[in-house]
Amino acid sequence: MAPPRDFYADLGVSRTASQEEIQRAYRKLARKLHPDVNKAPEAEERFKDVSEAYAVLSDPEQRKRYDAFGADFRRVPEDVDPDTWSRAGAGGAGGGGFGGFEGGVGGIDFEDLFGDVFARRRHGPGAGRRSGGWGSMPGADxxxxxxxxxxxxxxxxxxxxxxxxxxxxxxxxxxxxxxxxxxxxxxxxxxxxxxxxxxxxxxxxxxxxxRPDDRYRVEGRNIFTRLPVTPWEAALGTTVALETPGGETKVKVPPGTSSGRRLRLRGRGLPNPRGQPGDLYAEVQIMVPPKLSDQERRLFEQLAATSTYNPRERP
Missing domain, CATH: 2.60.260.20 (Urease metallochaperone UreE, N-terminal domain)
Structure with missing residues (x-):
C-alpha cells in the first residue's frame, strides 16, 4: 500500500510554514502546472494534488486537524481529542503512516475506540455521497x-x-x-x-x-505622453489640444519651452479609488516641418540672421 501523501511536501514547504509562505508556494506551482500552460500528461494530476493540499493548509481549522490526525483528518470526528488519538497509537501528527485504513490502525478499531459518533460519521445519512466521504472541503484559490x-x-x-x-x-x-x-x-x-x-x-x-502603448507610458499611477509642438509655438507659447485616456484636454505651453520639458496635468493620471489620482505629464517635442515652403525658408533665414541665441554656448 502506498504511503499517504504529505500535503506539506506537495507544496514544498516546511510544517512550520506561514500562511503567506504556503500561498506563495501554491501560486508558484499553480502557474507551472496549470493545464492551460502545461500540457504534460502528469501535470494535471499534479495540479490537482497541489490544489487539494493548498485547500487544506490554507484553512486554519483544516490545517490544525491535518497536523493533529494526518491523512485521517477527514474521517476523525471533530470531538476526538488529538492526545487521546495519539496515545491510542493511531499515528503521529501530520500524516505519519495511517491513511487508507477503513476499520482501524495498529489493531485498534476506530468505532470501538470512539464510539457511535465515529460510526455515524462513516455510515450515517449522506456519508460518502460526495468527496469520497471526506466531508466539507474549501475550494482552492x-x-x-x-x-x-x-x-x-x-x-x-x-x-x-x-x-x-x-x-x-x-x-x-x-x-x-x-x-x-x-x-x-x-x-x-x-x-x-x-x-x-x-x-x-x-x-x-x-x-x-x-499593455504597452505607443501613445502612453505608465509608471505607477502617473501617465506620460508626447506633446508635439512647432518651433514658433514653443518660442511664443500657445494652448494646444491633447488626447488623454480620460478624453481630450487643453495644455498651456509657456513661451520659451524647449524639447523635453514636462508639463504636469495634476490628477489626469490613473484614478485612485482610495486616494489621490496620478498625474499626467506631457513631454514637449519640438517638431520642424520636414519640407519648407519658400516663404518658410526665407523667414527661418531671416531669424537665423537676426537671432544671437546659441543653445551650445554655456550661460
Whole structure:
C-alpha cells in the first residue's frame, strides 16, 4: 500500500510554514502546472494534488486537524481529542503512516475506540455521497492574468475569463475597477474553485498587466505622453489640444519651452479609488516641418540672421 501523501511536501514547504509562505508556494506551482500552460500528461494530476493540499493548509481549522490526525483528518470526528488519538497509537501528527485504513490502525478499531459518533460519521445519512466521504472541503484559490489597455485601466472594464481547475473548466465574468495599476492583484472573494460538501469557495486573484502603448507610458499611477509642438509655438507659447485616456484636454505651453520639458496635468493620471489620482505629464517635442515652403525658408533665414541665441554656448 502506498504511503499517504504529505500535503506539506506537495507544496514544498516546511510544517512550520506561514500562511503567506504556503500561498506563495501554491501560486508558484499553480502557474507551472496549470493545464492551460502545461500540457504534460502528469501535470494535471499534479495540479490537482497541489490544489487539494493548498485547500487544506490554507484553512486554519483544516490545517490544525491535518497536523493533529494526518491523512485521517477527514474521517476523525471533530470531538476526538488529538492526545487521546495519539496515545491510542493511531499515528503521529501530520500524516505519519495511517491513511487508507477503513476499520482501524495498529489493531485498534476506530468505532470501538470512539464510539457511535465515529460510526455515524462513516455510515450515517449522506456519508460518502460526495468527496469520497471526506466531508466539507474549501475550494482552492485561483489566479488569472488580465491584460488591459491604458484606457481600460483608466475607466475600468468587464471581462469574461475561462478558468480551469480540479472541478473542470468554467467561465466567469468579472468587473475590473477603474484605476488599476500594472502588477496589481485584485481579490474577488468566493470566485475561485468551488468547495465540496458545502465548503466555502476559494478566492480568485486577478493579476493586472497594462499593455504597452505607443501613445502612453505608465509608471505607477502617473501617465506620460508626447506633446508635439512647432518651433514658433514653443518660442511664443500657445494652448494646444491633447488626447488623454480620460478624453481630450487643453495644455498651456509657456513661451520659451524647449524639447523635453514636462508639463504636469495634476490628477489626469490613473484614478485612485482610495486616494489621490496620478498625474499626467506631457513631454514637449519640438517638431520642424520636414519640407519648407519658400516663404518658410526665407523667414527661418531671416531669424537665423537676426537671432544671437546659441543653445551650445554655456550661460
Amino acid at each position: 485561483q489566479e488569472a492574468q488580465v491584460e488591459l489597455s491604458v484606457e481600460e485601466a483608466y475607466h475600468g472594464t468587464r471581462r469574461k475569463l475561462t478558468l480551469s481547475g480540479p472541478e473542470g473548466t468554467r467561465t466567469v465574468e468579472v468587473d475590473i475597477p477603474a484605476g488599476v495599476t500594472d502588477g496589481q492583484r485584485i481579490r474577488l472573494a468566493g470566485q475561485g474553485a468551488r468547495g465540496t460538501d458545502g465548503g466555502r469557495s476559494g478566492d480568485l486573484y486577478l493579476v493586472v498587466s497594462i
